[in-house]
Amino acid sequence: MFVSYRKILSDLDEASHLRSIKSFERKAGKYIYIDNKKLINLSSNNYLGFADNEEITEEFLNFAGKKYSFGSASARLLTGTLPVYNGLEKLIGGLFKKEAALIFNSGYHANVGINSTLAGAGDVIFSDKLNHASIIDGMLLAKGKFFRYKHNDMHNLEKLLIRERNNFNNAVIVSESVFSMDGDIADLKKLVELKKKYNCILVLDEAHAFGVFGKNGLGVCEDLGITSDVDLIVGTFGKAIGSMGAFAAGSRILIEYLVNKARPFIFSTSLPPINIAFSKWIIENKLPYTYDARMRMINLGKNLGSESHIIPVIVGENSETVQLSEILYQNGYFTLPIRPPTVPDGTSRLRLSLTADMQMQDLETLVKLLKDFNIKVPC
Ligand SMILES: Cc1ncc(COP(=O)(O)O)c(C=O)c1O
Secondary structure (H helix, E strand, O other): OHHHHHHHHHHHHHOOOOOOOOOOEEOOOOEEEEOOEEEEEOOOOOOOOOOOOHHHHHHHHHHHOOOOOOOOOOEOOOOOOOHHHHHHHHHHHHHOOOOEEEEEOOHHHHHHHHHHHHOOOOOEEEEEOOOOHHHHHHHHHOOOEEEEEOOOOHHHHHHHHHHHHHHOOOEEEEEEOEOOOOOOEOOHHHHHHHHHHOOOEEEEEOOOOOOOOOOOOOOHHHHHOOHHHOOEEEEEOOOOOOOOOEEEEEOHHHHHHHHHHOHHHHOOEOOOHHHHHHHHHHHHHOHHHOHHHHHHHHHHHHHOOOOOOEEEEEEEOHHHHHHHHHHHHHOOEEOOEEOOOOOOOOOEEEEEEOOOOOOHHHHHHHHHHHHHOOOOOOO
8 A cells, every 4th residue: 555655656756746845934025045045935925924024923912912812722613713703704794895704714624615515416616727726625525516617718607607507506606816826817797797697606716816906905806896796705814914714705694504514614623813813903904004015016917927916937847847946046036836736737837926025126037037948028
């Protein structure tokens, strides 16, 4: 038995697919320190720098004092719901103008819970082909059927809806708003139109847009003024907010259904209260003052050819991607190679994720190196 595991690992290694865990020293902002080398960090989701900012941590701890513990010691439906949870759910529900919101332990928990739960027997999910692994895993656990439409291809989605919608009871359309590995943005207005036309539930994962897009940082839905048209909005606290956890915001009935049926919500110890308090504190006290920095970051991404602060540099083969990552490392940039199964075969890439404190000057050498590597920039 162990021999076959070893063989799988050596096959992965041979194909430059092998993953390993590394630990890093990080400080506030755009830099990462590895072996005393200072590099520009283009591989984190710490878009606003809240995750490792000592001043912010100190300010928060002064506010929090000893009010919040470091463990909840129980699942939400047992004794794991402390008042601060209700406070954060109320805050999120209010910001999105939704009847209710529910906190999950992570975006992964949220997507697995939602997608495995909303499509019961006789139901169906239509999912963008490039949706995150957590959405796929949720669908794999669902009793209902699922179809994956071509990435951001609304004609393909509508064709599927015409062919399949009437064969099922409930139908769910699920998409990311800003796609995590490609940085492009779903055609949300068309998704809303199709969900209305074919009587579907629209679930939108704003993991990389919450805290980045929109006047108040609520995401692309806020930016487009379509928040009320989306049935369930998912956001995470582990990326721009610099904390941990996730939420779903929607109608009372959908949230109540998730509370009763979503197994990742029901069967896991809830996040530490201190963590929930931190998410709430950041959203109330810091996020409202980030508009200019967020817009600057998005515009920097646009100048590099993306639609957002995430820029895919698609290389193709694994070994070349690893080589490019190494060249960038030698030149002061930290960009981890992203390989299958995270992205489709033949599309291995560097995923450049910007942070709000970066300027074009920080990236000039990188742009030149990409050109030397025959990668078109804007990418
Ligand atoms: C689109 C998307 N949804 C969900 C998740 C999972 O979120 P979390 O890291 O909070 O589990 C990710 C993580 O990268 C993601 O990119």
